[in-house]
Amino acid sequence: MSELPQTDEVSGLVISSITVRSENIQKEDKKEKEKEKEPAVKKPRAKAKPRKKKKKKPPVISPTQKRLSEIGDTIPQVEKRSNQDTLTDYYIELTPASIRFSRKLFPLAKRSNYVERQVITQWSYKSRANMLKRLLSLDYTPLFGSEKQIPVMITLTYPGDWQTVATDGKAAKRHIALLKKRYESKFKKPLIGVWKLEFQRRGAPHTHILSSITMDLGHFQLWLSKTWAEIVAHPDENEREKHLRAGTQVKAWPDYYKETPHSISHYFGKHSSANKGGVKEYQNRAPDLWIEAGSIGRFWGYWGLVPATATALVSKEDALFMQRTLRRWHKAKREFKKVRVQRSKKIDGVIYYRMASRRVLRLSHQGGFISVPDGMAETLLAALKAHKGTPVENASETVSREPQMPNKSNSEPSSDTQVEEIQATPEKRVSLGARFKATVKRFFAPLMRIFSFKVRRDKTE
Structure with a gap:
């Protein structure tokens, strides 16, 4: 290897460049140390402007709530007892389409058969009763209050290979939440309505939504089909095209169903019976895939609606009189229901089941609710x-x-x-x-x- 020529000039240049760099580094280190020793000077903060207090708007009382309050004021009431009293209080609750009676015993204690909230895996009689009780008490003024609003029934379904996109109940609820956000960003107002989750014979879930729109049905159908297909987003292109064509349905609210709480509860409750062996029982039976994954979630709900009620504390005699009157009125209607009963043959004692008619009883245990006309x-x-x-x-x-x-x-x-x-x-x-x-x-x-x-x-x- 050839050695580099080491001359005085070259060596001097190299030595001088190295010394200059080292001096610059030392000066920068001294400046940083001096800055650290100096106390930090706090800058005075600018005074914040006083916030203006927003005036609270008075609550808007709908005509339905106002009418119920006027009726509730005419009910003969009694004084409320103290918590140390052991007597029973009787309450009557008036709603737009029902009358409910309840009792409260002080001091309040948990019942012997009290069960905490569990994982939802099936549709029961209590679920249907809670749904009907709530639908009868809702104020539907935001939904049908204007003449420009067109009441519609929306149906959202899933493609043939639904197990890929709706693996459990959380996935289906997430799709509905995304649809609400898309609707609000498109029409600049939240989605208001009542929804019910059901299942087809093949096990696929589908959701019914009762809402109202202010545009043409055809244009809304096109927007809904495209948006719902994008939200579900099936990975297979063929399934996605089929879902785009037949994944949604928008129909006008039938004329023979009036826009009243009584008609709406009847529409949602006619195929929601939890009877075993019924014709429409499969619509409320969740698939095994969802049950194994955990909780199914809620079967029904509502958005943007508030219950309208008027409650009064009445005496025991008045409560019993009103219950007996309503019970006799309902008995005169002669309503029957189909139930599955057990029978046995007299010859060989073989047990079999058959459907029988039984009278529908209401307010038979000094409590409950009953649907009544206006x-x-x-x-x-x-x-x-x-x-x-x-x-x-x-x-x-x-x-x-x-x-x-x-x-x-x-x-x-x-x-x-x-x-x-x-x-x-x-x-x-x-x-x-x-x-x-x-x-x-x-x-x-x-x-x-x-x-x-x-x-x-x-x-x-």
Whole structure:
């Protein structure tokens, strides 16, 4: 190897460059140490501007809630007892389409058969009762309050290979949450409605949503199909194309179902019975894939709606009278349900099962709720006042709201005229039997007319 020429000039240049660099490094180190020794000077903070206090807007009271509060004020109430009292308190709760009775015993203690909240794996009788009780008490003014709003029923389904994208209940709930966010970002308002989770025969989940829109059904259908396919995002292109074409359905709310809590609860509850061996039982049975994964989650819910209630503390005598009156009114409707009963053959004792009809009972244990038509609360309070011997106030208004029943003959007066005649004279009081018969006749007038028409037609033929 050839050695580099070491001259004085070259060596001097190299030595000088190294010394200059080392001196610069030492100076920088001294400056940093001096900065560390110096105390840090705090800069004065700028004074924050005082925040303006936002004025709280007064709560908006809907017409439904206002009407219930007015009716609740007319209920004869009693004073609330102290927590040390061991007597039972009786409450009545009025909602837009139901009347509920409850009891509270002080001091409050857990029941002997109390069970804490568990993992949801099936649809039960209690689940259906809770759903109907809540749907009957909701205020649907935000959903159907404007004439521009078109009530629609939305159905969201999954592709044929649904196990890939909906492995458990959390995945399905996540898809619905993403759809709500897409809807809010698109239309600048939250999605309001009632939803119910069901299952097809093949096990695939699908969701029904009752909501309202302010645009054309066709344009909303196109946007919903594209958005739902993007949210589910099946990895297979063929499955994704099929899901884009047939993954959603938007239908207008049927005309024969009125936009009332009673009709909505009837629509959601007609196929939600938890009877074993029923025709639509499979719709409420979750697949084994979801049950093995853990909790299924909720089967139903609502968005953007608030219950409208009016609660009053009443005496035991008044509570029992109103319960018995409503129980007799419901019994006169003669409603039956199909139940699965066990039977055995007399010859060989073989056990078999068959479907039987049983009468539907309501308010049989001094508590519970019952679905009632509009105007039933005023009628019930008028009957209570008449039973207690107090003058019936505003009874003519209550009777005038109901349609008058035509007379069967010239000699027999209608039920409405009988009630008006009794209420016109303050000396006469409406007894329980007369009030009950008048109520039954008024509510079953159309059925009586149809039956009498068929009988007359058979006689003429």
